[in-house]
Amino acid sequence: MNIKRTTFLSGGLLLGSLFFSTLAEAKVVLPSVFSDNMVFQQKTNAPIWGKANAGKAITIKASWNGKTYTGKADANGNFKVMLATPSYGGPYSVTISDGETTTLNNVLIGDVWICSGQSNMEQPLAGWGKIINYEKEIQDANYPKIRLLQGVHVTSNTPLDDAKVTNGGWTECNPKYIAEFSAVAYFFAREVTKKTGIPIGLIHTSWGGTIAEAWTSAETLKTLP
Template identity: 50%
Template sequence: MKKFLLVSALFFAFIILAQNCFAKIWLPSVISDNMVLQRNSVVTIWGWSSKTIEPITVTGSWNGVAVTQDAYQGKWSVQLTTPEAGGPYSVTIEGHETITLSNVLIGEVWIASGQSNMEWSASSGINNAQDEIDQANYPNIHLFQVPKHQSPNPQDDTPGQWTACKPETMKDFSAVAYFFGRKLHKELNVPIGLINASWGGTRAEVWLNAKSLINDSDFVDLKEHFTENKWHSSQPGYMYNAMIAPLIPFEIAGAIWYQGEANRLDPDSYPGILESLIRNWREEWGSDFPFYLVQIAPFNYKEKEAGVLMREAQLKTFKKVPNTGMVVVSDIGDINNIHPQNKQDVGKRLANWALAKNYDFTDIAFSGPVYREGKREGKEMVVYFDYADNGLMKKGDELTHFEICGPDKIFMEAQTRIEGNTVRVWNSKIINPIAVRFAWGNSAEPNLYNRAGLPASCFRTDNWKIELDENKE
């Protein structure tokens, strides 16, 4: 009996020793060397342990404060308080083994997402591409590229790694995100972390948690029309599951978004979808962070009015959803190239929204004129604009792309006159004007700006139903 007990004790001791020898702590890829943590915040460091229960201690070298939480069923998370921007620091994770993360910076972290115009890199083709690549040496800008993959179920982790911004890492990273981050870095003089999760050709629905659509009866009919294509699934949630969910709850300052072309045949549904996406991301992250979007550029789409209706849909979302901003790019597009090469100004304009709204820069113009209301005065319509406090201006001899109609709803080219922050619109053949449209076309490149030199968004004063199926060119 004594021999049996001795053997049993040795056996169990061996098992315990083996468990300790082979036990492991691991982290999601977004928590790694070279990561950027959000400054002046409470950030979450999380991971997994092969031990069901054990205490995990995490310490940031910026203050030396050790925070301990027990892993539960192999999962653990710890909250650290971050200071003002700085670094490099280290983060130490201690359990049955010790992991030390190095070259950790603290600054501003932004996520970039959308389809091909956000995915588009310097190596894909942008203005002055080689010069931009050669000059992309910013050791305090760090990049995290989420590779393109999809899943029917939410994932805990994604491949990817944080790298310092240098020519070889910048050239294949989102150009819009890079120029956005570079502008912030230069103006704020703090480290910048950029996470790019984008995929060309994707619809907005794939980027939100599918529960947001399943529980919303407004989208029942829409979901029946999703189809597969040769690049990826169009099923709701598939890119969210694989490319967004694994990043949560990594603390971010906000999001930038460039997408819409793939949804252009469903413009009526898009405002609700994009609103759901913004609300969903904010709920998942537990933060009402800013969300800045790019209105799609002018392009010769084969479906008449599909592009302008999508721009209108994006405008509606911007007007309705709090803490959002919208960049107009009608002056820097290319009607023959769905991927305009001027990504520098797109990133700069996005950054100006953030600088003005999130970082208290009071002397930065961040939006072009946005339609507020139209009023009839006799034979004329007077159009009022927001973001035009210092007045409106035209570039060129004549103000272009205004149309007006009477009760017959037949729009005719209009004469115009700028008066301060309003535009008077008329046509001598129309005695009883009832509606005005501006830049109402897929490839419209109008010339109305505010005094800061930012272009006006397309708009219409009517809300008449436009059936795309009846308007194919």
């Protein structure tokens, strides 16, 4: 198996550090981690960030509490606004506006997990290395409280503004989308949501054969002997 070495693996979604380098003229631009069907972490101050025209006022309204949160795009057009999230529930909507509105629909509040590693985590239900009874498992995989975000393998020598994902963003867990998703991540989420009722968001960024250094920042690597 070929090992891909890079100082930064953009397939890993680093939730607090992604910023866009391109900008639509009159509408906020959000990174791929924000889309319909997404999950926000419960009981926290959750960030929403993106790009807008420099100096634009940003307003964000969350349907779970009806509150409006405000911010402002800096000289480079970057903005970040923190939203207070409640205990788990939903579905909700979130509207983001700089004069023109973008709405995130079918949003849940729950627990968000980043699922990463090598091939043992990457192995999908179908495709290569099929799991036992994979056809039945896929057929039964209707869990609307489980949401999936699948990263795409991309390498870069420098940090990127966004990560590539499949299916245009988050999807509900169903037979259409689960077949090529991580089996380990799916079975984990299924057990947790069955036992607790808490919605689970899975961000899958595995890459078989990668080494620890590929997932480590250049700054950290420089501190190692």
